[in-house]
Amino acid sequence: xxxxxxxxxxxxxxxxxxxxxxxxxxxxxxxxxxxxxxxxxxxxxxxxxxxxxxxxxxxxxxxxxxxxxxxxxxxxxxxxxxxxxxxxxxxxxxxxxxxxxxxxxxxxxxxxxxxxxxxxxxxxxxxxxxxxxxxxxxxxxxxxxxxxxxxxxxxxxxxxxxxxxxxxxxxxxxxxxxxxxxxxxxxxxxxxxxxxxxxxxxxxxxxxxxxxxxxxxxxxxxxxxxxxxxxxxxxxxxxxxxxxxxxxxxxxxxxxxxxxxxxxxxxxxxxxxxxxxxxxxxxxxxxxxxxxxxxxxxxxxxxxxxxxxxxxxxxxxxxxxxxxxxxxxxxxxxxxx
Numbered sequence: 067x068x069x070x071x072x073x074x075x076x077x078x079x080x081x082x083x084x085x086x087x088x089x090x091x092x093x094x095x096x097x098x099x100x101x102x103x104x105x106x107x108x109x110x111x112x113x114x115x116x117x118x119x120x121x122x123x124x125x126x127x128x129x130x131x132x133x134x135x136x137x138x139x140x141x142x143x144x145x146x147x148x149x150x151x152x153x154x155x156x157x158x159x160x161x162x163x164x165x166x167x168x169x170x171x172x173x174x175x176x177x178x179x180x181x182x183x184x185x186x187x188x189x190x191x192x193x194x195x196x197x198x199x200x201x202x203x204x205x206x207x208x209x210x211x212x213x214x215x216x217x218x219x220x221x222x223x224x225x226x227x228x229x230x231x232x233x234x235x236x237x238x239x240x241x242x243x244x245x246x247x248x249x250x251x252x253x254x255x256x257x258x259x260x261x262x263x264x265x266x267x268x269x270x271x272x273x274x275x276x277x278x279x280x281x282x283x284x285x286x287x288x289x290x291x292x293x294x295x296x297x298x299x300x301x302x303x304x305x306x307x308x309x310x311x312x313x314x315x316x317x318x319x320x321x322x323x324x325x326x327x328x329x330x331x332x333x334x335x336x337x338x339x340x341x342x343x344x345x346x347x348x349x350x351x352x353x354x355x356x357x358x359x360x361x362x363x364x365x366x367x368x369x370x371x372x373x374x375x376x377x378x379x380x381x382x383x384x385x386x387x388x389x390x391x392x393x394x395x396x397x398x399x400x401x402x403x
Contacts, residue, residue, distance in 0.1 A: 069283060076276040080299050083119045083269035086262045087303050091115040093259035096251025106211035106235055109242050109319075113326035114334070116307070117143075118263065120300035121335035122270035127292060128339045132278060137187060137351035138292025139274075140335040141358045143301045144180075144328040145293075148361050149387035150305035151324035156380025159312035164321055164374040165237035167230065172238070173366040176325040178203045180362045183332045186340065187355040193340035200333055210235055241318040270300070287398035293354040294391055321369065328362070353397060357390045 094115045098108045120143040127136035156162045179200055186196035210231055213221065218232035274296060281291035304327055308320045364386065368379040375383070 069280065072276045072280050072283075076273055076280065079269045079273035079276060083122075083266050083273055083300070084303055086265035086269065087116060087118050090118060090259055090262035090266060091303070093251065093255045093262060096249060096255040097259060100250040100252065100255075104212060104214065104235075104239065106239050106242065106322075107208070109238075109322055110208065110211065110326050110330070113323055114330045116303050117327055117331050117334065118266045119270045119273075119303070120297065120331060122267045123274040123296050123300055124292075124335040125339045125343070126271045126274040127278065128343045130275075130278070132288055132292075134288030134351050135274070135278060135281075135292035135296070136339070137336060138289045138294075138354055139296045139300065140331050141183065141187070141351065141354040142293030142297025144331055144358045145354065145361055145387060145390055146297050146301045147304055147324045147327050147331075148365050149384050150301060151308040151320040151327075152365055152375055153380045153383030153387070154305065155308040155312040155320040156375040157377055157384065158309055161376040162312075162318055162320065162374045162380075164318055164369055165234075165241065166370065166373060167234040168238045168241060169321065169366060169369045171231070171234040172322055172325045173369070175203055175207050175329060176362055177366060179329045179332050180359045183336060184355045184359050186337060187351055193337055197333075197337040197341055200337055204329065204333065211238075238322055242322060273299070289351055289354060289398050290395055293351065293394055318374075321375075328358075353394055354390075357394075361386055361390070 091112050094111050095108055098111045103111065120139050124136045124139040127133075127139065152162070182191075182196045182200050182203075185191045186193050191199075210218070210221065213235075215232075215236065218235065219228070221228045221231065223231065277291055277296055278288075280286070281288065281295075304323070307323070312320070361383065365375075365383060368382070369375055372379060
C-alpha cells in the first residue's frame with residue numbers, strides 16, 4: 067500500500083468510525099431510556115459507546131503485538147479527554163460549576179482506575195490482578211448508579227454513607243439531566259445500534275492498521291502513533307460533544323463523561339485485552355501512563371479547590387496536555403533523527 071493510499075484510507079476510516087460512533091451513542095441512549103435506565107447509568111452507556119473507536123484501535127494494535135500503540139491509544143485518549151472535555155469545556159463555557167460530592171464520587175473511581183492502569187503498565191501488578199481490582203472498584207459504582215432514586219434509601223450501607231452516596235448520585239444526575247435526555251427508542255434503534263457498532267469496529271480496525279503502516283514507513287515511534295495521533299483522532303467525538311454541551315450551558319456534565327470514558331477505556335481497551343491477548347508493553351507508554359495519572363490528580367484537585375473548573379483552571383489543563391504531547395514526542399524521537 068503506497069503512502070498516499072494509506073493516508074486516504076486512514077482519513078476515510080477515521081471519518082466513518084467517528085460518524086458511526088455518534089450514531090451509536092444516540093441509538094444506545096434511546097434504547098437505554100426505553101429500558102428505564104437511570105441518567106447516571108445512561109451516562110455510562112453513552113461513554114462506553116463513544117469509547118468504541120479507541121477501544122477497537124487499541125485491541126487491534128495489541129492483537130498485532132504493537133503494545134506501545136495499543137497502550138498509547140487508551141492512555142493517550144484519557145489524557146486528551148481530560149483536556150478536551152473538562153479543560154476545553156470550561157474555557158468555552160466560561161467555567162464549570164460542580165457539586166463537591168460529585169467530584170469526590172467520580173474522582174475516587176477515576177483515580178483508582180488510573181492508579182491500577184499505571185501499576186499494570188509498569189509491571190507492579192499483573193493485568194489480571196489489575197482487572198480484578200478494577201472490577202471491584204467499578205461494580206459498586208455501577209450498582210449505586212443503576213439503583214432507582216426511590217431505592218437508594220434502602221441500600222445495604224451505613225446510614226451516613228448511604229445518605230451521602232444517594233446525594234452524590236442525585237447531584238450527578240442533576241448535572242447530566244441537561245445533557246442526556248433521549249426519547250425512548252425501539253427495535254429500530256436497537257438494530258441501528260448493532261449496525262453502527264459493526265461499522266465502528268471495522269472502520270477503527272482499518273484506521274489503526276493504516277496508521278501503523280504509515281508510522282512504520284515514516285519511522286514514527288509507536289507511542290506517538292498511538293498516544294498522540296490515534297488517541298486524539300479517536301477521542302474527537304468526546305471533544306465535539308464537550309464543546310456542544312459547554313456552548314449550551316451544560317458543561318457540568320463533562321466531568322462525569324470524561325471520568326466515565328477514561329474508566330471504561332482502561333477496562334475495555336487495556337486490561338481485558340491485556341488478559342486475553344497479551345500484557346501491555348512498557349517502553350514509551352510508561353510516560354503516557356504517568357501523565358494520565360498526574361493530570362487526573364490535578365483535575366480532581368482543581369475541581370475541589372474551586373468547586374468546579376474556572377477558565378484559568380481549564381486553560382491550565384489544556385496547557386498541561388500540550389506539554390504532555392511535546393514531551394512524549396521529544397523523548398520518543400532520538401536526537402538528530
